[in-house]
Amino acid sequence: MSLCYFFRSSIKHPLAEVKPCCEVKKLVLLDDLLPYVKLLDLSLGTIKTRLGRGDSCYLAFIEGKAVHRSWVTSTSCWVKDAKAIFKPLKNEFYIYDSYTLPRYRSQGAFTSTLIRILADYQARGSSIWIAVRNDNLPSRRAIEKVGFKKTFALSFRRVLFFKHYDFLEINKNFPETEIKERIILT
Numbered sequence: 001m002s003l004c005y006f007f008r009s010s011i012k013h014p015l016a017e018v019k020p021c022c023e024v025k026k027l028v029l030l031d032d033l034l035p036y037v038k039l040l041d042l043s044l045g046t047i048k049t050r051l052g053r054g055d056s057c058y059l060a061f062i063e064g065k066a067v068h069r070s071w072v073t074s075t076s077c078w079v080k081d082a083k084a085i086f087k088p089l090k091n092e093f094y095i096y097d098s099y100t101l102p103r104y105r106s107q108g109a110f111t112s113t114l115i116r117i118l119a120d121y122q123a124r125g126s127s128i129w130i131a132v133r134n135d136n137l138p139s140r141r142a143i144e145k146v147g148f149k150k151t152f153a154l155s156f157r158r159v160l161f162f163k164h165y166d167f168l169e170i171n172k173n174f175p176e177t178e179i180k181e182r183i184i185l186t
């Protein structure tokens with residue numbers, strides 16, 4: 001069984017009092033991303049597709065080296081850990097493909113990136129979503145620290161050829177109908 005938590009941040013959830021500790025850049029042009037293809041670990045075609053649909057790439061730097069990537073999209077996205085598709089509604093965004101180089105973990109790169117993303121998107125009144133497996137403690141720590149609120153969980157299990165999904169731990173202020181508008185089960 002896998003259990004995936006969906007966290008949301010909105011202007012109703014002000015940014016927690018956590019300060020970024022490293023430089024974060026937002027990149028939306030292919031030429032600007034080319035020096036970082038190794039960290040991005042993507043083919044040029046995939047980078048072009050992501051940029052072409054309007055996604056933004058955020059990079060965090062420690063001592064001048066790019067050590068973390070996170071992408072932000074407003075389009076539907078496959079959530080591997082949930083085995084489902086997340087579909088942001090109007091004025092909503094979804095953070096995906098977050099990754100810090102192993103040598104640079106626990107130095108605040110992800111936390112600083114989340115702070116920057118929240119600052120950028122909340123300034124325009126948008127809600128931001130992020131999904132994480134329940135057992136990914138470093139990720140959950142950073143996400144909760146900057147003020148995201150757990151909104152619901154989606155469990156998935158496969159029994160023989162059948163897929164079973166359950167919505168769990170639903171925030172009482174978030175009706176299940178709203179979840180079903182955003183989650184497409186496969």
Ligand SMILES: CC(C)(COP(=O)(O)OP(=O)(O)OC[C@H]1O[C@@H](n2cnc3c(N)ncnc32)[C@H](O)[C@@H]1OP(=O)(O)O)[C@@H](O)C(=O)NCCC(=O)NCCS
Binds near residue numbers: 104
């Ligand atoms: C999750 C991930 C992006 C975090 O990146 P990071 O740059 O190390 O994150 P940060 O340093 O900003 O924050 C991690 C927090 O978790 C804490 N942490 C680290 N290991 C931990 C553990 N085993 N249990 C609990 N907390 C842990 C760190 O101490 C830090 O908290 P602190 O700043 O309060 O001390 C990174 O581990 C990673 O790339 N993992 C593989 C891909 C992945 O899981 N992506 C996330 C999908 S949502």
